[in-house]
Amino acid sequence: MDSGPHLVDVNGITLAYRAWGEADAPPVLLLHCRGADGSDWTPIARRLASGPRPRRVYAPDLRGHGRSSRLGDRPGAYAHEALRDDVLALLRVLGVDRTDVVGHSLGGAVACLIAQRAPGLVRRLVLEDVPAPVPLDPPRPPAPRPAGDLPYDWAMIRATDEQRNAPDPAWGAHMHRITAPTLLVSGGPSSFVAPRQIADLAGLIPDARVVTVDAGHLVHESRPEEFLALVEPFLAH
Numbered sequence: 001m002d003s004g005p006h007l008v009d010v011n012g013i014t015l016a017y018r019a020w021g022e023a024d025a026p027p028v029l030l031l032h033c034r035g036a037d038g039s040d041w042t043p044i045a046r047r048l049a050s051g052p053r054p055r056r057v058y059a060p061d062l063r064g065h066g067r068s069s070r071l072g073d074r075p076g077a078y079a080h081e082a083l084r085d086d087v088l089a090l091l092r093v094l095g096v097d098r099t100d101v102v103g104h105s106l107g108g109a110v111a112c113l114i115a116q117r118a119p120g121l122v123r124r125l126v127l128e129d130v131p132a133p134v135p136l137d138p139p140r141p142p143a144p145r146p147a148g149d150l151p152y153d154w155a156m157i158r159a160t161d162e163q164r165n166a167p168d169p170a171w172g173a174h175m176h177r178i179t180a181p182t183l184l185v186s187g188g189p190s191s192f193v194a195p196r197q198i199a200d201l202a203g204l205i206p207d208a209r210v211v212t213v214d215a216g217h218l219v220h221e222s223r224p225e226e227f228l229a230l231v232e233p234f235l236a237h
């Protein structure tokens with residue numbers, strides 16, 4: 001197994017990614033939440049790579065996170081579409097033309113845009129605690145920047161807050177383009193993402209169902225065994 005991180009140049013930036021498992025095993029792409037990086041998936045990735053149906057697992061650091069490029073206040077640098085295009089370019093570099101995709105929170109929003117743009121690329125889709133792309137009411141207030149060095153670009157936080165408060169209407173309007181069977185994992189009432197928001201997203205995707213693990217927003221981190229018990233059979237179908 002080679003976990004990395006490895007570095008590749010795509011779309012004018014440097015993108016870091018980690019990989020686990022045999023190179024010829026069926027691929028699965030893991031996309032992390034805001035503020036994390038690809039290493040967040042390590043326990044899950046190791047299990048998927050060495051389980052009864054071994055997988056080739058890829059987990060990039062989205063731009064502005066971890067070891068991927070940080071772009072400061074460059075206009076449009078952290079548009080969700082830019083994050084999507086980075087991942088699509090990475091998959092082309094890796095020679096992956098069909099894959100399962102698992103996305104958590106921000107990573108799940110990016111996964112939806114990938115599945116909209118390239119439906120033939122995504123075989124099965126898992127969305128962990130991902131809300132429907134509707135405006136927040138009330139809007140999320142600006143957060144104060146924490147002191148010291150951060151493992152992500154603060155400009156990314158500001159940009160993604162703006163997009164969460166006022167998402168592009170096209171994101172919701174194009175959910176019908178997703179052809180992959182989709183499993184939505186809700187963190188339940190203890191998550192700050194209300195179960196109703198996740199049900200609303202499921203209603204926009206043609207072939208989607210919702211399961212709940214009352215674990216809060218970090219389902220795969222706080223309840224890894226329950227998360228895998230849901231996700232592994234879904235991906236193996």
